[in-house]
Amino acid sequence: TDYGTPASRSEKSVSLTIDGISVQVPEGTSIMRAAMEMGTAIPKLCATDMLDAFGSCRLCLVEVEGRNGTPASCTTPVMEGMVVHTQTERLKTIRKGVMELYISDHPLDCLTCAANGDCELQDMAGAVGLRDVRYGYEGENHVFAKADGVANDHWMPKDQSNPYFTYEPSKCIVCNRCVRACEEVQGTFALTISGRGFDSRVSAGMNENFLESECVSCGAVSRPARPRR
Ligand code: FES
Incomplete structure (x- = not known):
């Protein structure tokens, strides 16, 4: 727990x-x-x-x-x-609204996603009773990503440079937990958040992919990032 x-x-x-x-x-x-x-x-x-x-x-x-x-x-x-x-009912409404905003900017490919069944976002959407979103997902919110000249349909491109993990900006809710883990658990400052709004993402250095960055794949971020079962 x-x-x-x-x-x-x-x-x-x-x-x-x-x-x-x-x-x-x-x-x-x-x-x-x-x-x-x-x-x-x-x-x-x-x-x-x-x-x-x-x-x-x-x-x-x-x-x-x-x-x-x-x-x-x-x-x-x-x-x-x-x-x-x-x-309370008020809290349930607020939490559902917060989750709705997260999901409105998130690919809805759960069934084919590698994290399906082991995903905190999925778990929490279920926990707050979110079944649908009122805002325009499926690309409408991602014109900024398109402007970056990207593949992967309308989502920001994956960083698959590191053999130990894949980073998918479109699935990252930018909660900052991995950045904090890098700093507080490992005592290094390899990760940061770059960009603003829909463009924000976790970065490791200036314009570098993860393999070429200061990230040494220590794994510290995966421990606080995964629920213990
Ligand atoms: Fe409390 Fe995220 S703000 S769990």
């Missing part, structure tokens, strides 16, 4: 209520982890036990009584007396 954020080492405990259930967890624990430990899985894409939470995907939003807005549960620490709701 991946609890979403690293465990707190504090010896001081905090009591709070999550979905009507009283829980006690170490101070510094995230709401996400506290919920996961009591058996409530909050939808998530970027959070993992391996990295400090950085709140990139915005899928894990929750409601906290007495607070405005919907904070990300992965980056919000528990507080004494907090009353948290993780499964």
Whole structure:
């Protein structure tokens, strides 16, 4: 099980209520982890036990009584007396909307995709109940990729230069997790995000493919990037 954020080492405990259930967890624990430990899985894409939470995907939003807005549960620490709701209708609508935006910019070739059946995006789309998107997928959102002069129909081209992995920009949701893993787990800065909006993608150096870059194929990014089963 991946609890979403690293465990707190504090010896001081905090009591709070999550979905009507009283829980006690170490101070510094995230709401996400506290919920996961009591058996409530909050939808998530970027959070993992391996990295400090950085709140990139915005899928894990929750409601906290007495607070405005919907904070990300992965980056919000528990507080004494907090009353948290993780499964309200409002939250379900927001999460579905967030997933809808991700899927609107994603190829819909799940049945022939190598990750089919072992894909967090697929799992989370199912978890939030997303069945369709209202926006124009199937190419309509990808004129920018076309302008780059690319193959692979209307999607940005794959980088297949490295014998150990293939990078498909069109399937990357740019959550930043691999970049963080490169920095935090491996202590190197080989990866970065380049471009903006539909053009954004993970890069390794300036105009280089992965094989020619500083990436040494250490595999660190694949550990936080894959759910533990
Ligand atoms: Fe919390 Fe991504 S899991 S923002």
